[in-house]
Amino acid sequence: MGLPRRPQFTGLLAMTALPIGRKKMTDQVRVRFAPSPTGFLHIGGVRTALYNWLYARQHGGKIILRIEDTDLERSTDEAVEWILDGMRWLHLDWDDGPYRQTDRFDLYQQDIDRLITENKAYRCYCTPGELEVMRKEALAKGRPTKYNGRCRNLEDGARDGDHTIRFKAPQTGQIVVDDMIRGSVMFDETQMDDLIIRRSDGSPTYNLTVVVDDALMGITHVIRGEDHLSNTPRQIQLYEALGYEVPRFGHMSLILGPDREKLSKRHGAAAVSEFMEMGYLQEAMINYLVRLGWSHEEQEIFTVEQILEHWSLDEQKKSAAIFDHDKLNWVNAQWMKKLPPEEIAYRLAPFLEKRELVQKTPDREWLTKMVLTLRERSTTLVVMAQKAEFYFRELEYDPEPAEKFLTADVAPLMDKVYEFLAGQENYSQEALHESIKAFLETEGLKLKAIAQPLRIALTYRKDSPGLFEVMEVLGKESTLARIDKARKWIRDQ
RNA sequence: GGCCCCAUCGUCUAACGGUCAGGACGCCAGCCUCUCACGUUGGUAGUACGGGUUCGAAUCCCGUUGGGGUCACCA
Numbered sequence: 001m002g003l004p005r006r007p008q009f010t011g012l013l014a015m016t017a018l019p020i021g022r023k024k025m026t027d028q029v030r031v032r033f034a035p036s037p038t039g040f041l042h043i044g045g046v047r048t049a050l051y052n053w054l055y056a057r058q059h060g061g062k063i064i065l066r067i068e069d070t071d072l073e074r075s076t077d078e079a080v081e082w083i084l085d086g087m088r089w090l091h092l093d094w095d096d097g098p099y100r101q102t103d104r105f106d107l108y109q110q111d112i113d114r115l116i117t118e119n120k121a122y123r124c125y126c127t128p129g130e131l132e133v134m135r136k137e138a139l140a141k142g143r144p145t146k147y148n149g150r151c152r153n154l155e156d157g158a159r160d161g162d163h164t165i166r167f168k169a170p171q172t173g174q175i176v177v178d179d180m181i182r183g184s185v186m187f188d189e190t191q192m193d194d195l196i197i198r199r200s201d202g203s204p205t206y207n208l209t210v211v212v213d214d215a216l217m218g219i220t221h222v223i224r225g226e227d228h229l230s231n232t233p234r235q236i237q238l239y240e241a242l243g244y245e246v247p248r249f250g251h252m253s254l255i256l257g258p259d260r261e262k263l264s265k266r267h268g269a270a271a272v273s274e275f276m277e278m279g280y281l282q283e284a285m286i287n288y289l290v291r292l293g294w295s296h297e298e299q300e301i302f303t304v305e306q307i308l309e310h311w312s313l314d315e316q317k318k319s320a321a322i323f324d325h326d327k328l329n330w331v332n333a334q335w336m337k338k339l340p341p342e343e344i345a346y347r348l349a350p351f352l353e354k355r356e357l358v359q360k361t362p363d364r365e366w367l368t369k370m371v372l373t374l375r376e377r378s379t380t381l382v383v384m385a386q387k388a389e390f391y392f393r394e395l396e397y398d399p400e401p402a403e404k405f406l407t408a409d410v411a412p413l414m415d416k417v418y419e420f421l422a423g424q425e426n427y428s429q430e431a432l433h434e435s436i437k438a439f440l441e442t443e444g445l446k447l448k449a450i451a452q453p454l455r456i457a458l459t460y461r462k463d464s465p466g467l468f469e470v471m472e473v474l475g476k477e478s479t480l481a482r483i484d485k486a487r488k489w490i491r492d493q
Numbered sequence: 494g495g496c497c498c499c500a501u502c503g504u505c506u507a508a509c510g511g512u513c514a515g516g517a518c519g520c521c522a523g524c525c526u527c528u529c530a531c532g533u534u535g536g537u538a539g540u541a542c543g544g545g546u547u548c549g550a551a552u553c554c555c556g557u558u559g560g561g562g563u564c565a566c567c568a
Contacts, residue, residue, distance in 0.1 A: 319498090
């Protein structure tokens with residue numbers, strides 16, 4: 001339909017960055033969002049992106065987008081698109097990237113070579129099958145499942161063939177993670193495993209690539225989910241082995257499902273795209289997500305600008321939060337009313353198209369008026385599109401209320417109302433309200449007497465927006481046609 | 494199971510060691526009203542347990558319990 005379509009993504013929000021805490025270029029904040037393109041963009045990933053974005057914008061820093069696609073088996077281009085779409089939908093823009101790790105394999109290889117040369121990594125010839133056996137054995141005996149070090153001190157050339165590269169993890173001492181959210185967390189190096197840093201097919205693995213990239217890209221703050229906390233000491237060992245500066249870490253609590261387990265698809269929606277399709281507003285998603293684990297006074301509804309002004313990473317709660325759809329719905333409903341109706345009309349358009357409801361070529365102004373009648377009773381755009389249906393096409397009467405209200409005894413009254421409305425020219429809701437009230441008074445009647453029958457006639461349902469608003473949006477012609485149709489329906493009964 | 498993290502209403506969260514433990518969602522009831530909503534008023538409901546420290550503990554310490562995460566040639 002000829003509805004105006006605006007480019008989905010603008011870099012506009014980048015300009016809302018507060019110039020607070022701006023520092024010299026040398027210690028400028030650099031954060032990154034580094035999703036792996038192995039599926040849909042999880043809502044938890046979105047929250048990570050959001051926190052990084054906020055942190056960068058608050059500190060006048062940069063945010064880098066990096067696609068971690070070293071898992072050649074599971075990574076897809078489609079998933080990369082999903083990530084970008086999600087970021088754009090939420091207006092989370094980035095300053096650099098997207099980089100893809102598959103474009104940077106030679107960089108990782110250089111550092112792997114360096115580790116081998118410096119005797120900080122070694123070739124491991126154990127097969128997946130052998131490793132599996134070792135692991136099962138260890139688990140059965142009830143103790144640590146780490147690699148037994150069989151190939152750790154192999155003579156050069158002692159074995160040949162397929163091999164992985166393992167990092168020789170230091171085994172003495174302790175590692176302290178000074179976490180921005182959790183405070184200091186200590187790990188014992190005896191727990192550290194000799195991680196595989198290069199697969200037998202030559203591709204580097206996650207723990208190596210994150211470290212190399214974060215170091216090379218000058219990342220100063222790593223903000224990510226708590227599920228990465230136990231990876232952190234391993235990564236710190238790698239930073240040190242490679243002689244790179246260790247960044248600051250901040251591990252945010254996870255989002256849980258109602259059963260208190262990590263939120264996933266089986267809890268219902270977990271992908272951004274689903275929320276988009278369910279008709280949630282971008283503003284509401286951001287608002288809801290930021291309130292999960294953080295609060296400011298007794299405020300519930302925040303614009304991005306307000307979040308930027310008040311939010312702070314170190315005020316973030318440490319405990320995991322359960323995703324509450326009811327609360328999201330409420331937040332969304334607030335935003336449905338808060339955004340300008342023209343804006344809602346604009347965003348509603350695709351949902352109307354999906355229901356094939358725009359054949360009437362509605363103009364923007366008309367659509368806005370319609371939105372005004374619907375927004376108080378629509379939690380999402382999908383709900384609004386549903387409720388809008390009667391404006392666009394003729395429907396079957398909802399049988400129960402039709403039988404109850406469209407009865408022979410209201411027929412004469414319907415006739416009178418029809419005649420009266422036929423004589424009216426001003427179909428603004430205010431005028432209609434006044435004139436009909438006055439008219440009914442002369443008839444010695446109350447609005448109540450005719451409200452429900454009229455409602456069924458005009459909207460086919462027993463629940464609807466106010467009658468006068470409906471008439472205004474419908475216009476004189478449709479209003480009369482529908483009342484007439486109801487009169488005939490009554491007669492045919 | 495090892496290691497790590499966490500713990501205030503059902504849920505999201507407030508509370509410099511001194512508050513009748515506050516707000517929000519949900520739920521219930523009243524009001525508003527042409528229906529449904531919106532709005533509004535009120536109600537329901539919580540410091541996991543046990544020890545300390547202290548004149549005084551939701552708050553600090555220890556333990557228990559509970560929940561979560563993580564232990565891959567995934568990220």
